[in-house]
Amino acid sequence: xxxxxxxxxxxxxxxxxxxxxxxxxxxxxxxxxxxxxxxxxxxxxxxxxxxxxxxxxxxxxxxxxxxxxxxxxxxxxxxxxxxxxxxxxxxxxxxxxxxxxxxxxxxxxxxxxxxxxxxxxxxxxxxxxxxxxxxxxxxxxxxxxxxxxxxxxxxxxxxxxxxxxxxxxxxxxxxxxxxxxxxxxxxxxxxxxxxxxxxxxxxxxxxxxxxxxxxxxxxxxxxxxxxxxxxxxxxxxxxxxxxxxxxxxxxxxxxxxxxxxxxxxxxxxxxxxxxxxxxxxxxxxxxxxxxxxxxxxxxxxxxxxxxxxxxxxxxxxxxxxxxxxxxxxxxxxxxxxxxxxxxxxxxxxxxxxxxxxxxxxxxxxxxxxxxxxxxxxxxxxxxxxxxxxxxxxxxxxxxxxxxxxxxxxxxxxxxxxxxxxxxxxxxxxxxxxxxxxxxxxxxxxxxxxxxxxxxxxxxxxxxxxxxxxxxxxxxxxxxxxxxxxxxxxxxxxxxxxxxxxxxxxxxxxxxxxxxxxxxxxxxxxxxxxxxxxxxxxxxxxxxxxxxxxxxxxxxxxxxxxxxxxxxxxxxxxxxxxxxxxxxxxxxxxxxxxxxxxxxxxxxxxxxxxxxxxxxxxxx
Numbered sequence: 001x002x003x004x005x006x007x008x009x010x011x012x013x014x015x016x017x018x019x020x021x022x023x024x025x026x027x028x029x030x031x032x033x034x035x036x037x038x039x040x041x042x043x044x045x046x047x048x049x050x051x052x053x054x055x056x057x058x059x060x061x062x063x064x065x066x067x068x069x070x071x072x073x074x075x076x077x078x079x080x081x082x083x084x085x086x087x088x089x090x091x092x093x094x095x096x097x098x099x100x101x102x103x104x105x106x107x108x109x110x111x112x113x114x115x116x117x118x119x120x121x122x123x124x125x126x127x128x129x130x131x132x133x134x135x136x137x138x139x140x141x142x143x144x145x146x147x148x149x150x151x152x153x154x155x156x157x158x159x160x161x162x163x164x165x166x167x168x169x170x171x172x173x174x175x176x177x178x179x180x181x182x183x184x185x186x187x188x189x190x191x192x193x194x195x196x197x198x199x200x201x202x203x204x205x206x207x208x209x210x211x212x213x214x215x216x217x218x219x220x221x222x223x224x225x226x227x228x229x230x231x232x233x234x235x236x237x238x239x240x241x242x243x244x245x246x247x248x249x250x251x252x253x254x255x256x257x258x259x260x261x262x263x264x265x266x267x268x269x270x271x272x273x274x275x276x277x278x279x280x281x282x283x284x285x286x287x288x289x290x291x292x293x294x295x296x297x298x299x300x301x302x303x304x305x306x307x308x309x310x311x312x313x314x315x316x317x318x319x320x321x322x323x324x325x326x327x328x329x330x331x332x333x334x335x336x337x338x339x340x341x342x343x344x345x346x347x348x349x350x351x352x353x354x355x356x357x358x359x360x361x362x363x364x365x366x367x368x369x370x371x372x373x374x375x376x377x378x379x380x381x382x383x384x385x386x387x388x389x390x391x392x393x394x395x396x397x398x399x400x401x402x403x404x405x406x407x408x409x410x411x412x413x414x415x416x417x418x419x420x421x422x423x424x425x426x427x428x429x430x431x432x433x434x435x436x437x438x439x440x441x442x443x444x445x446x447x448x449x450x451x452x453x454x455x456x457x458x459x460x461x462x463x464x465x466x467x468x469x470x471x472x473x474x475x476x477x478x479x480x481x482x483x484x485x486x487x488x489x490x491x492x493x494x495x496x497x498x499x500x501x502x503x504x505x506x507x508x509x510x511x512x513x514x515x516x517x518x519x520x521x522x523x524x525x526x527x528x529x530x531x532x533x534x535x536x537x538x539x540x541x542x543x544x545x546x547x548x549x550x551x552x553x554x555x556x557x558x559x560x561x562x563x564x565x566x567x568x569x570x571x572x573x574x575x576x577x578x579x580x581x582x583x584x585x586x587x588x589x590x591x592x593x594x595x596x597x598x599x600x601x602x603x604x605x606x607x608x609x610x611x612x613x614x615x616x617x618x619x
Contacts, residue, residue: 002083005104006095007068010083012239013090015212015253016054016067018301022537023074023518025525038074039063051253054213077542085542091244091296104238107180111239114177115208115216117168122155122206122219129158134224135205142269143352148276152251153208157201157221164199182218182234201232207268209240209286210250220247220268220286231267233287244293246283247271253301255280261304263339263363264290264322265347270308273348278356282308282347290322295329304335306366308347311340320376323369327399330369332406333536337366370412373399374419389420397427407532479512481576485569486516487550488562490535493528495566496520506574513573515543 017033020026026033026049037047037058046060057064063073071082087094126135126149135156139149157164165184169175175197178184184197204221211217218234234240248271252259255275263282265271274282285294290307298305307322309315319338326336339362341350351359367375377395382388396416403409413424420427489495496519504520507513519534528534535551538544 002080003095003104005108006092007083008105008108010086010090010092011054011066011068012211012213012215013092013244013297014054014067014086015051015301016056016070017049017051017253019067019086020049020056020070021258025521037061037063051212052214075542081542089300091293108238110173110177111181111237112215112217114168114174114181114183115218115239118164118178118181118183118219119153119155119206119208119216121164121167122157122208123153124155125158125163126154126156129156131158132156138205138224142273142348144269144272144276148272152248152272152275153210153216154272155206155208157199157204157206159203161198161202164201165197169197180237182237182240200234203227204232207247207272209234209245209247211239211245212250212253214250214254215239217245218242218286222268231287242286242288243291244297245286246294246297247286248275248283249297249301251275252281252283259302261306262298262302263306263308263347264294264298265308266310267346267348270347274351274359277351277359279351279359289318290325292325292328295326299329299331299334303333304337306337306339306363308339308341310346311343315340316376319372323372323376324399326369327402328404330408331404331536331539332408332532333530334408336369337363338369338372339363339366370415373412374415378419383419389422392416393420393422393427393430479573481569481573482513482516483546483550485566485573486519486547488566488569489516489519489523490531490547490551492562493523493531493534495562496523498563498567499570503570503574506577507570515546 017026020035021033024035024038024047026035027045029048031050031052033049033051034045035047035049036042036045037060039058040061040063042060047056047058047063049056055064055066056070065073068079068082068086071077071085072079075082075085077085084094126132139154144154165175165178169178169184175184179186179197183200185200187196187198201219201221203225204223207220207222208216209218209220218237218240220234221232223230223232233242236242246264247268249262251271252262259281261281263274263279265274265282265284267284271282271284274280283298285291295305305326307319309319309322319340323336323338330336341347341362345353347359350362374396377392380395381391383392393416400409400412400416403412410424413427417424417427422430504517507517522528522537523534526537528537531551535544535547538547
């Protein structure tokens with residue numbers, strides 16, 4: 001059995017807008033997103049997704065639930081398969097437990113609550129404390145407005161050892177929660193006096209760190225005036241792990257209907273200042289170097305990540321470390337770039353002096369990963385000599401082999417080949433690497449497992465028991481004709497445009513066409529023209545293995561013949577549907593003579609005759 005606290009953590013690390021938007025076309029409407037409901041037929045949108053509540057609801061058919069339930073119903077997965085799929089996306093390993101207890105889950109909820117109270121306390125202090133001017137003057141000196149401070153929930157931890165503790169620790173439980181949440185420190189467990197517990201944050205400007213559901217999970221505090229450490233972060237807690245969280249990610253999602261790229265900077269104030277000037281897509285690591293978990297989260301949301309570092313040697317070294325981590329995440333369709341700000345500047349000061357347009361021009365000019373990669377290595381070798389070329393190959397190939405199998409890796413090998421005058425296959429051979437090794441292999445999620453015993457009673461409070469014992473037997477199976485159409489689209493996605501939308505609507509009544517229609521919808525909505533990008537859309541889905549096989553099928557036809565072939569396949573699918581419908585309508589009339597039919601049945605027969613005569617193939 002899967003522990004409930006793992007499900008809660010999984011949902012906390014899963015963005016429902018991202019999950020739904022990859023399957024249903026959504027539009028931003030106020031604070032929420034809306035679109036046509038995928039669970040019933042409708043002409044006007046009644047389906048709503050709330051990024052704040054991480055919840056979906058249809059006003060038409062009353063379908064509702066979390067990201068987990070959506071995946072179960074839309075993708076027709078059983079509970080275990082859906083959990084494993086979402087966990088794979090989040091980079092989490094699904095635990096198994098024989099003793100499911102709600103104690104941990106309740107502890108996490110209590111910690112979220114005390115952190116929310118702490119955030120409210122700090123916000124109040126920024127507005128009302130007698131020494132608030134120290135914090136306000138500091139924020140103004142950094143060019144920040146009251147509005148941006150409000151949007152990011154910035155607060156003030158006043159001087160004194162126990163301001164927060166005295167305000168919130170009314171009971172022994174609250175006292176313990178302040179310690180467990182990292183907001184208070186217990187200096188001597190053997191001392192029973194009241195003064196052994198004190199506030200972690202004192203005399204600091206406070207920046208709440210939020211998860212994707214908008215819940216406060218930790219804080220960062222910047223000292224006012226002199227003192228060390230300059231920045232202080234919350235410690236690791238049951239709800240906060242700094243190696244995978246990013247400051248400003250929640251706010252970036254709130255401020256952008258659809259993110260195309262994210263800018264990774266180094267400090268809280270950089271994020272806030274950039275947002276104030278209209279660059280609403282920056283995030284910051286929390287006092288750590290960029291990690292695999294950071295990049296997993298970033299690249300699941302956007303295809304392009306831009307790293308911003310100081311232009312000095314320390315910034316260059318930090319950028320190189322980020323590049324090395326990024327290599328294993330560079331699947332086809334992704335891009336990593338590196339922006340170096342002038343010496344003595346940071347993003348905060350730079351955007352204040354130059355403005356948004358000039359700063360975004362700098363982002364557009366940022367170095368692409370291959371350029372930075374080879375520039376860095378070429379600085380260490382002399383490629384005009386034979387031994388220099390050998391050294392370059394020795395340095396570069398092990399890192400290039402970390403890149404997932406695909407076009408990007410082949411192009412990197414090709415570029416190294418030009419520099420060393422060695423063929424790509426020779427570089428692979430001499431490096432000891434086997435073609436296809438160290439590359440990305442999609443996780444195959446089993447979908448035919450029975451649900452774990454007892455999970456039909458799982459019902460987190462915030463989702464009001466909306467799992468409904470939904471355990472379909474298997475994913476919908478595509479028919480041979482539908483698979484043929486899919487294989488053609490995987491070769492030339494724009495083929496779907498030659499068929500009128502009404503004809504696709506007809507296919508909705510056919511069994512085995514669900515995956516085909518979904519792929520058509522993805523191509524049309526996202527205007528996909530690249531077969532590689534289309535296949536990449538499904539790399540974390542259970543259908544990936546089938547699609548990869550269909551994409552690799554040998555096509556005997558040339559490009560010029562593909563449109564006729566595609567039309568032919570769609571026509572055959574429509575013909576099969578029509579024959580099926582005709583048979584179902586005709587069945588009650590088969591054993592009746594014309595003279596025994598009533599007028600309604602005679603009209604049905606005439607309609608069938610006309611239907612058959614007018615069923616012409618598309619051209």
